[in-house]
Amino acid sequence: MxxxxxxxxxxxxxxxxxxxxxxxxxxxxxxxxxxxxxxxxxxxxxxxxxxxxxxxxxxxxxxxxxxxxxxxxxxxxxxxxxxxxxxxxxxxxxxxxxxxxxxxxxxxxxxxxxxxxxxxxxxxxxxxxxxxxxxxxxxxxxxxxxxxxxxxxxxxxxxxxxxxxxxxxxxxxxxxxxxxxxxxxxxxxxxxxxxxxxxxxxxxxxxxxxxxxxxxxxxxxxxxxxxxxxxxxxxxxxxxMTFLHPDQVALVRRNWAGPARISGPAGTGKTVVGLHRAAHLAQRTTGRVLYVTFANNLPRVQGTFLKALSPAVADRVDFRSLHSWAQEFLHDCGVPFRLHSEKSGTAFSFAWKQVGRDSCLSEVDPGHNYWKDEIDHVIKGRGLTSFEEYAVLDRRGRRSSLRRPQRQAAWELYEEYETQRRVRGVHDFNDILSLALAEARRRADEPRYASVIVDEVQDLGLVGVRLLRTLVGDRPNGLLLIGDGQQAVYPGGFRMSDAGIDIRGDRGQVLGTNYRNGKEILDAATDLVAGDSFEDIDGARTSGRRDVDLTYHGGQVVRVEAPTAAEHDQALLAALRELPPETLADCAVLCPSKRALGDYQRLLERAGIPVFPLEQYDGRPVDAVKLGSYHRAKGLEFKRVYLPDHAASLTHDSRPPELAAPETARERDELARSRLFVAMTRARDVLWLGTIRRRGDER
Ligand SMILES: Nc1ncnc2c1ncn2[C@@H]1O[C@H](COP(=O)(O)OP(=O)(O)OP(=O)(O)O)[C@@H](O)[C@H]1O
Known part of the structure; x- marks a missing residue:
């Protein structure tokens, strides 16, 4: 017409x-x-x-x-x-x-x-x-x-x-x-x-x-x-957006006398409950609500959902990533800082060369990344300030046990890093959180928020959680921690009790119905991590295979194995090309590393397939395949998820296995499986798993 x-x-x-x-x-x-x-x-x-x-x-x-x-x-x-x-x-x-x-x-x-x-x-x-x-x-x-x-x-x-x-x-x-x-x-x-x-x-x-x-x-x-x-x-x-399971609604409306926690396996509606609760709290109070998560792109998506869910209160809920909020807060309070990841990285490389590389640390793990993680996630991430604290610390989430001389060497590396960082006059992300925590404590009598909801809490460090708790204390309906330890994608860990958070009685809730994944998809993802028990932030050790009720019994896992990278990539393109163009918007291609991201971006663009970076995605429909890292896919979901060369993410470590102590290698493997598990559980209807059987072919 x-x-x-x-x-x-x-x-x-x-x-x-x-x-x-x-x-x-x-x-x-x-x-x-x-x-x-x-x-x-x-x-x-x-x-x-x-x-x-x-x-x-x-x-x-x-x-x-x-x-x-x-x-x-x-x-x-x-x-x-x-x-x-x-x-x-x-x-x-x-x-x-x-x-x-x-x-x-x-x-x-x-x-x-x-x-x-x-x-x-x-x-x-x-x-x-x-x-x-x-x-x-x-x-x-x-x-x-x-x-x-x-x-x-x-x-x-x-x-x-x-x-x-x-x-x-x-x-x-x-x-x-x-x-x-x-x-x-x-x-x-x-x-x-x-x-x-x-x-x-x-x-x-x-x-x-x-x-x-x-x-x-x-x-x-x-x-x-x-x-x-x-x-x-x-x-x-x-x-x-309107109807939930009555148990979910009960959580949305519940009056909690102090901090509360919602956990549950992937796809069980934790974020959905969190968003409805944010709207509900904003409706009931005159104060603002802060909704925080770790990833940078997720707050934009969640903000878009809340606007659709409850436009009337959307302007009273601040969606922020932890670090961007902390920077904004310091800026508002007039606290000077100079965040510089690159110069901080150089400071660490210097420190490693000077006191780390040739020390007893390499007996535990010769890779400098392991020790960078130790500083980021254990020493600074937990806000340690003295060797005495570190010497007796239960290093949660780290598989290798360190003897006293090794801890001394790690502490020396940390101190050298701090010296090098100060010489360069820069801060790292952990410094930003520590500065913000100190400032928030100084201003504890100027409440900024009525409530703080933390999503994907397992990705936050202890200092981050302490900071958010300081904003609302233990007041009724003040702090809600949402997350799932099985989906931790960073090393290290903490317990809520380490942050002085005491969750009692009905303030700890577990969701158990998966509303997202087809059965075949969830089974494939669960098989991957079934042998990896994990400790959640409440301190409970849980088996990798968990009881979940399914609401969706369809779903399909497509496994493609190709002898060369070129054939594998052609299979990926063929799978995307056979879809009607209007369905590309519901597809995501996820990659484990920046390098793989660059490779697949070029591949798709050369093939004329429209691509949209997950980094920029804000939850509104875009007529293009979403492309991003496993990390960037956290908290999101897509009808069809494509994981090219996915097995490589489990064996990406190029060092000969005999060089790393078995515990650190095991920790790395578990983390890699966790990340892949997160990527796999983003799929609702179709999960495409590509494997290259022989490596070394030109792409
Ligand atoms: N009561 C419900 N009825 C129908 N669908 C629901 C319901 N609750 C949640 N969902 C669906 O389940 C999907 C998963 O929910 P949500 O993202 O909140 O889970 P999650 O537990 O936060 O997941 P993850 O930990 O894997 O990020 C949502 O996108 C939504 O479509």
Whole structure:
């Protein structure tokens, strides 16, 4: 069809919709007169409500409305945009919300907002048992006879002309059958409310009457029409944006008396719970919520999800990576620092040459990376300041045990590194966290956040966790740690108790239903790490093969083995080329190293396959294959995941195995398997595993 043709059709549809809307509106006004005693403004609101019922919205009205306002809520309205708890006000003056208080005619009216919020919480509880997240329940205060559009914490205050279009503009969440089920459930839960709908629309009124009615100035037909058109264009949101498992909703809404922890295997909805909880906490408090993770790209993606999930609170949740937050914080506090990874790296190389390479350290592991990790993740990552502490430290997550002379040598290497770093006048990432921790402790009486949610907590070091804890202390609902020790991709480790965090009773929760991976995919990933038990941050040692309930029994693992790199790469290109172009957006090619990333980027680009770097991905759809490292894929998921030359990531260590002590080699192997496990569990439907049987071929 030509563009002109479709424009013509759309304007025909528009005229039809407008006529329908007017008819429904007129019928509604007639029917609204049944509320004897209602003011003209209330009648007007009632008529709009009834008109909405003709558009698939369902209405439960307090039997006493208008007048008796002691019941939970004047009205509950359920439709594609969610559940709306309405309180209709017939105040002579418009509301005043200055200073965060509700007033009218100079009189305080906060109690009205509190009542509406109480009704909203009761409604949230009622729908929570069906698995509905509190993000889909919206309190609206509607002012008959006034033009208003503002917000007081969570409550939206809207005039009689504004409220209906605001409601139609809400993101679509519910299908018609869900709306019906919710209303039936709410009607049973709130027997004081009766379901009301527009009686069958009367025949269209004569033109003159239509003109007179639409000119009465009460019904903002333009706004409503515009919202109704937008409404028709938008598809319902993904299921998990509104409905969760009731156990997940319970975690989202729970009141925790102190720090809490949510763990669970890959794909069990930990982040989904974290995001809903961030929205829920932001709805309930006036303070800000900080949502932190380790990777740099993940906060952007999570921020995009929260905007879709709960746009009303999105600007009160800060999504940040730990290091970027710490830098911003230091900057805001006027603390000078000079982060320079390259110069820090040079400082370490110098130190290694001077005191490390020819010391007893090489008996344990001759590779300087092992010792760099020891400084980054054990010594500085845990904030050690004296050799005495290090001498007796339980080096969690490190397989090799060090004797005292070896610890002395490692400490000497650390001290030399610090000297070299200071000579160059630079800081490393650990210094940034330590500086931020010191500053946060100094400013402990200036709370910046009501709550802090930490995702992928297993990747953070001890100093990072201490820093985040300092921001909220042990206050109720202050700190939530989300993560899974099996997905640790960095060496070393810590226990929550090392950070003084005490998780008791129901504040430690484990999720056990995988909502992401097809069975075959999860089985393949689990087989890889089945023999690797791991210690989580609560100190519990867990077997690599864990009990998980599956919700998705499909899924496919495609294994391709090729004798040469060239044939392997051709198989990858063929697999991508056979997909319809529109499905490329749901695909990710993941690589274990920077070098492999560069290789595959060139390969795909030369083949004309559009590629988008995961580093820049922000969760919004892009028509290109996502390309990134295993690390960058953390916390994300894709319908199809391609892992070219994946077995190489398990044997990337070029040193002869006899040179490394078995414990350090084992630690490296376990870490490599963990990383590959993370990459494999990003796949929902298809996991493509490429292997090159013979190496050394030209790509
Ligand atoms: N209640 C639910 N109903 C349907 N789908 C769900 C539900 N909860 C989560 N999901 C789906 O499961 C996927 C995995 O969830 P999420 O990313 O929160 O898991 P996770 O435990 O954080 O995973 P990982 O640790 O592997 O990063 C989500 O993308 C979402 O599509």
């Amino acid at each position: 030509t563009a002109g043709g479709s424009r013509g059709r759309r304007s025909g549809e528009a005229r039809h919709r407008e006529r329908l809307l007017r008819e429904q509106w007129l019928a509604a006004r007639q029917q609204a007169r049944r509320w004897a005693g209602a003011s003209e403004g209330e009648l007007h609101v009632a008529a709009q409500l009834l008109a909405l019922t003709a558009r698939g919205w369902r209405l439960l009205v307090d039997r006493g409305w208008p007048g008796g306002r002691t019941a939970h809520a004047d009205m509950l309205l359920v439709g594609p945009g969610g559940v709306f708890v309405l309180d209709v006000k017939n105040w002579p003056s418009p509301p005043d919300t200055s200073g965060g208080r509700l007033r009218a005619d100079g009189e305080p009216r906060d109690v009205d907002a509190e009542k509406l919020l109480a009704a909203t919480h009761a409604t949230e509880s009622a729908v929570a048992s069906l698995g509905m997240s509190p993000v889909a329940v919206h309190p609206f205060m509607v002012f008959a006879g006034h033009r208003v559009d503002t917000r007081l914490t969570r409550v939206r205050l809207l005039g009689e002309r504004e409220w209906a279009s605001a409601l139609l503009k809400e993101q679509h969440r519910l299908r018609a059958e869900t709306v019906r089920a919710l209303v039936d459930h709410l009607a049973r839960t709130f027997p004081d409310h009766e379901a009301i709908a527009l009686a069958e629309a009367p025949p269209p009124p004569p033109d003159e009457q239509r003109q007179e009615e639409s000119d009465d100035g009460l019904f903002d037909l333009d706004g409503l029409r515009e919202a109704a058109f937008e409404e028709a264009l938008r598809a319902p949101m993904e299921q998990w």
